[in-house]
Amino acid sequence: MAREVRAGVVGVPKLGAGRSKGRHGRVWVTHLALIISILVISAPLIFALIKSTQISSEVISPKLIPGGAFFDNLSGVWVDAKLGRYMWNSTVLAVSVTLGKTVLSLLAALAFVYFRFPLKGLAFTLVLLSLMLPTEVLIIALFDLVSQDLRWADTYAAIIVPFLASATGTFLFRQHFMNIPTSLADAARIDGCGPLTYLTRILIPMSWNTIGALAVIQFVYAWDQYIWPLVILQNDDKQVVQVGLRRLIEVGGQTDWGAVMAGAIVTMIPPLVVFTALQKQFSRGFALTEDK
Amino acid sequence: MLKPAATRPQPTEAEERAVFRGTALPWVFLLPSLLILAVFVYLPALQTLRLAAYRANVILGTERFVGLANFTELLLSPAYRQVALQTLVFTVLTVTFGLLSALGLAWLASRPIRGANTYRLLLIYPYALSPAIAGTLWLFLFNPEIGLVNQILGSLFDVRPRWLDTPSLAFGLVTLAAIWKGLAYNIVFYLASIQNLPGDVMEAAEIDGASGAQVFWRVAFPLLTPITFFLIFTNVISALFDSFALTDILTKGGPYTGNAGVTTFLVYQLYQDGFVNFKTGAAAAQAALMLALVAFITWMQFRVGERRVHYGA
Numbered sequence A: 001m002a003r004e005v006r007a008g009v010v011g012v013p014k015l016g017a018g019r020s021k022g023r024h025g026r027v028w029v030t031h032l033a034l035i036i037s038i039l040v041i042s043a044p045l046i047f048a049l050i051k052s053t054q055i056s057s058e059v060i061s062p063k064l065i066p067g068g069a070f071f072d073n074l075s076g077v078w079v080d081a082k083l084g085r086y087m088w089n090s091t092v093l094a095v096s097v098t099l100g101k102t103v104l105s106l107l108a109a110l111a112f113v114y115f116r117f118p119l120k121g122l123a124f125t126l127v128l129l130s131l132m133l134p135t136e137v138l139i140i141a142l143f144d145l146v147s148q149d150l151r152w153a154d155t156y157a158a159i160i161v162p163f164l165a166s167a168t169g170t171f172l173f174r175q176h177f178m179n180i181p182t183s184l185a186d187a188a189r190i191d192g193c194g195p196l197t198y199l200t201r202i203l204i205p206m207s208w209n210t211i212g213a214l215a216v217i218q219f220v221y222a223w224d225q226y227i228w229p230l231v232i233l234q235n236d237d238k239q240v241v242q243v244g245l246r247r248l249i250e251v252g253g254q255t256d257w258g259a260v261m262a263g264a265i266v267t268m269i270p271p272l273v274v275f276t277a278l279q280k281q282f283s284r285g286f287a288l289t290e291d292k
Numbered sequence B: 001m002l003k004p005a006a007t008r009p010q011p012t013e014a015e016e017r018a019v020f021r022g023t024a025l026p027w028v029f030l031l032p033s034l035l036i037l038a039v040f041v042y043l044p045a046l047q048t049l050r051l052a053a054y055r056a057n058v059i060l061g062t063e064r065f066v067g068l069a070n071f072t073e074l075l076l077s078p079a080y081r082q083v084a085l086q087t088l089v090f091t092v093l094t095v096t097f098g099l100l101s102a103l104g105l106a107w108l109a110s111r112p113i114r115g116a117n118t119y120r121l122l123l124i125y126p127y128a129l130s131p132a133i134a135g136t137l138w139l140f141l142f143n144p145e146i147g148l149v150n151q152i153l154g155s156l157f158d159v160r161p162r163w164l165d166t167p168s169l170a171f172g173l174v175t176l177a178a179i180w181k182g183l184a185y186n187i188v189f190y191l192a193s194i195q196n197l198p199g200d201v202m203e204a205a206e207i208d209g210a211s212g213a214q215v216f217w218r219v220a221f222p223l224l225t226p227i228t229f230f231l232i233f234t235n236v237i238s239a240l241f242d243s244f245a246l247t248d249i250l251t252k253g254g255p256y257t258g259n260a261g262v263t264t265f266l267v268y269q270l271y272q273d274g275f276v277n278f279k280t281g282a283a284a285a286q287a288a289l290m291l292a293l294v295a296f297i298t299w300m301q302f303r304v305g306e307r308r309v310h311y312g313a
Helices: A004-008 A027-051 A070-080 A083-114 A120-132 A135-149 A156-163 A167-178 A182-190 A195-203 A208-223 A227-232 A241-249 A257-277 A279-289 B024-051 B069-076 B078-109 B116-128 B131-141 B148-157 B167-195 B199-207 B212-223 B225-241 B243-250 B266-276 B280-307
Strands: B054-057 B062-065
Touching: A027 A257, A027 B078, A027 B116, A027 B131, A027 B167, A070 A083, A070 A257, A083 A120, A083 A156, A083 A167, A083 A195, A083 A208, A083 A241, A083 A257, A083 B024, A120 A167, A120 B024, A120 B280, A135 A156, A135 A227, A135 B024, A135 B266, A135 B280, A156 A227, A156 B024, A167 A208, A182 A195, A208 A257, A208 A279, A227 A241, A227 B243, A227 B266, A241 A257, A241 B131, A241 B243, A257 A279, A257 B116, A257 B131, B024 B054, B024 B280, B054 B280, B069 B078, B069 B280, B078 B116, B078 B167, B078 B225, B078 B266, B116 B167, B131 B167, B131 B243, B167 B225, B167 B243, B199 B212, B212 B225, B225 B243, B225 B266, B225 B280, B243 B266, B266 B280
Parallel strands: none
Antiparallel strands: B054 B062
16 A cells, blocks of 8 residues: 555656757767666576576576576476466456556545535545555554454455555546546536546546556556465465465475576566556656646 | 655645535545545554554463553564664665665666667666565575576685575675665656756756766756655665565575574564464554554655755746
């Protein structure tokens, strides 16, 4: 809850918006520095990628030439170590949380922007203050509540329902709606349009950039969940892929590093796909928070 | 000028619209969100405070009221103090070096050069990387026998450090991994802010003959204070909480030194006491202390955010 806000509140590079034309001559120095930095930053990933394609005797050697064993390595963990199962669980979690957060925050923002009602300030404060209470801090009591009182341990509900509300989403949609001229809503109302019709016909089509930007943040946040699934899910068949990685390493005795690297690479793909697919929205969606 | 949305002024009554009528309807729209926050955020928060005043016996299934005893025991415990100090050092190091390197890289990538878009994309794609994956990759890279780092060090200098068994090395490694993991996120925000800097001011400085370094330190850096403050706060929160998956996979909180594991940070200790040692009361007290810490950080963010972070636009 608290952490998704980090990505949610300010602008994102407008790729391609080159500023001033620098008169600095030695452009190649900049190129070189950037290339070296990117290589250093990517080194662990490149290393993982190479090792994930090698056969086990090569994996434990210093050899850095890619092999052809990626799918052999992957198939080892996909079924035996349940990586496929974990990936499915994480997908269910991340997609449900992303959809749920989007829908609930759209509705909440609709209420906050287009209605005047008693205790509105209090309701808004309650939503905003929830940002201060990260899951990790609540985990002891949350565990009691979800496992004892609700008896949800080992269910998808345990890893989805507690995360469906989003203060970040509500806040950003509220900001976005407030930038849309009121006359639009007035006209819609005069035409006999109810608030829900207005939301689905007018607001949502005007909000795709914000929706896309939030979807990236919320998907990555949900996909990265670790400590909560670790404590609340005992049944291996329900576990998520981040905790699954830990299980891949802990298979006892020799760790099959080629397989673990293949697993790590595959684990990175869904957020990368979402990020790439929504990159334009991700960049544009936050433009609304740039004041001028 | 970019600034955290949370610090923007709230709209006045006049700005708010009341286009649609009805007092029940808005509550219907708000109900799902408020219900989930009440049940899964506010109720557990209150329950945490209550549990912190009790000592539970897992085997007997009993609860005994102990008042503030859990807190005093924690604060007097050398192990907990060590954990708190380690967390502080870890946080200061990751935030300082994380932000400095991200700022430098974002500045480089914002130069108007060919292929700038590609460079930027290559710098921010690791955003899609989770702390657990970061832990997994580093565990393999720094494996003493078969890790690439020791294979290189071994063949070049004939040294093969036991990275994860030596306290200082393990601490440094976790810190470095955390900085690495946070880079993409910080670069995203610095890039955005740098590209929104007033171009005319920068150009004027360049025309006046300021060197690249002068433009950066005298003009750009002060203009970037708002985003730097915002990133300091988000990075502190991230160092406090996101370090869990990283340390759990990379070091399991170890190696042991003094009274506790050298990479056991506050959240890891909370998890250990709550779910490994089953000391619910002690864990709840730790949670309450962390709650106070987060409240303090948030309060600081609003205060500093309001006061200092406003030149620019």
